[in-house]
Amino acid sequence: LLQGHMHSALTLNFIRALTEGGFADLHHPEYWDLAWVEHSQHAAEYRRIVAEIGDAVRFMETLAGAPVASFSRAEFYTSHEALLLHAEQALTRQVPRQWGWFNLSTHLPWIGMRTAAPGGAHAEYFRGIRNxxxxxxxxxxxxxxxxxxxxxxxxxxxxxxxxxxxxxxxxxxxxxxxxxxxxxxxxxxxxxxxxxxxxxxxxxxxxxxxxxxxxxxxxxxxxxxxxxxxxxxxxxxxxxxxxxxxxxxxxxxxxxxxxxxxxxxxxxxxxxxxxxxxxxxxxxxxxxxxxxxxxxxxxx
Structure with a gap:
């Protein structure tokens, strides 16, 4: 569990660096190099979508009279199955200026199909968090x-x-x-x-x-x-x-x-x-x- 937590933190930090560094920049969708698209029946549609994204961004910035910074980065959220309740419990905390308890191991935890019984421990835990x-x-x-x-x-x-x-x-x-x-x-x-x-x-x-x-x-x-x-x-x-x-x-x-x-x-x-x-x-x-x-x- 500790190894998993470490690798998750390293991965999230890497993703944050990518999104802040322009990896998801919508200004240049033509840079999305997808040579495989020629194998797909959607090839023409993909190229049309890429062109439309670029046109839409340029149109918005023309109206605004300045670059729109939000088009250069992306919001990123995480989600995982809250299967091991002891691990989830260890990362469930109260936070400043908010009432109740939050699972801070992820933004959106989910219950799997096999542990979703209304009378089970997973449903009871989920009932008590505000995520x-x-x-x-x-x-x-x-x-x-x-x-x-x-x-x-x-x-x-x-x-x-x-x-x-x-x-x-x-x-x-x-x-x-x-x-x-x-x-x-x-x-x-x-x-x-x-x-x-x-x-x-x-x-x-x-x-x-x-x-x-x-x-x-x-x-x-x-x-x-x-x-x-x-x-x-x-x-x-x-x-x-x-x-x-x-x-x-x-x-x-x-x-x-x-x-x-x-x-x-x-x-x-x-x-x-x-x-x-x-x-x-x-x-x-x-x-x-x-x-x-x-x-x-x-x-x-």
């Missing part, structure tokens, strides 16, 4: 169970307090998610819905290697947009497991990785991750669906 919090919701959860958990974790119905991360799997989301959306809407509870298309789509190959298929991950995201639109709710985010390295841990994607490719650069010791190319291909898929939904939404 924004999240809960993973699997396909076996019943509407009344979810409503009970919402009442426990956010009894005052504070907007932004509670995020529900559904992780159903590509084959089950169409049937499992609508009853939950309908129950929460009928109860008039304010939650943020996020899709986790990773954890419901894991599989183990005959040789014992764990992997995920890019097609299933993308399918669950696409279906999430469709199900939310059909039920009058909004998909507010996507939870992905990814790395900036050129690993080969998930099948498919722009370069159609197959089972033989997995042995080339499989580095994860826990869960298979999307590589740099696959992650950005999914990002373009999300952009495409958000634009579709925005164009279809009624005016006013």
């Amino acid at each position: 924004p919090i999240a809960v993973k919701v699997g396909p076996e959860v019943k509407p009344y169970e979810l409503l009970h958990l919402i009442d426990l974790l956010n009894p005052d119905d504070i907007p932004g307090r509670l995020t529900l991360i559904h992780r159903m799997g590509a084959t089950r989301i169409a049937s499992a998610l609508p009853p939950l959306l309908q129950a929460v809407c009928e109860a008039d509870r304010r939650v943020l819905w996020v899709c986790d298309p990773m954890h419901g789509n894991g599989e183990t190959l005959p040789n014992g290697v764990k992997t995920r298929r890019f097609a299933n991950i993308r399918s669950e995201i696409e279906q999430s947009f469709d199900v939310h639109a059909a039920n009058g709710t909004r998909l507010g985010g996507v939870h992905l497991e990814l790395t900036g390295e050129n690993v080969t841990e998930c099948l498919g994607g722009a370069r159609a990785l197959n089972e033989q490719d997995l042995t080339r650069a499989y580095r994860s010791t826990v869960d298979p991750r999307l590589n740099y190319e696959q992650s950005l291909e999914l990002a373009l898929t999300v952009v495409h669906r958000v634009r579709q939904n925005s164009a279809a939404a009624p005016a006013g």
Whole structure:
């Protein structure tokens, strides 16, 4: 745990240095060198988005008459599963000029699907902290169970307090998610819905290697947009497991990785991750669906 805390602190300090040093600068999106994009069906759309970002920034600065410094840096927040409660407890503190207790190990802690029982220790701990919090919701959860958990974790119905991360799997989301959306809407509870298309789509190959298929991950995201639109709710985010390295841990994607490719650069010791190319291909898929939904939404 101490080693993990040290590496987390080093990583966060490195990320802060990057974001403060212009790594996320929107003034020069043309510098985002993505040669892989030629392999994607979204290549033309990506280049168009890059051009639009540059044009929008220049337009805003022309109106302001000066450079907009906020376009040169990015806000960065962290989130993790609060699995080991003794570790989370050690980093739960009171802070100046605020009432209550805060988990200072992360901005947004979440409860995993297997530890989200309303009568369990994790739910009780989350009930007592003031961070924004999240809960993973699997396909076996019943509407009344979810409503009970919402009442426990956010009894005052504070907007932004509670995020529900559904992780159903590509084959089950169409049937499992609508009853939950309908129950929460009928109860008039304010939650943020996020899709986790990773954890419901894991599989183990005959040789014992764990992997995920890019097609299933993308399918669950696409279906999430469709199900939310059909039920009058909004998909507010996507939870992905990814790395900036050129690993080969998930099948498919722009370069159609197959089972033989997995042995080339499989580095994860826990869960298979999307590589740099696959992650950005999914990002373009999300952009495409958000634009579709925005164009279809009624005016006013």
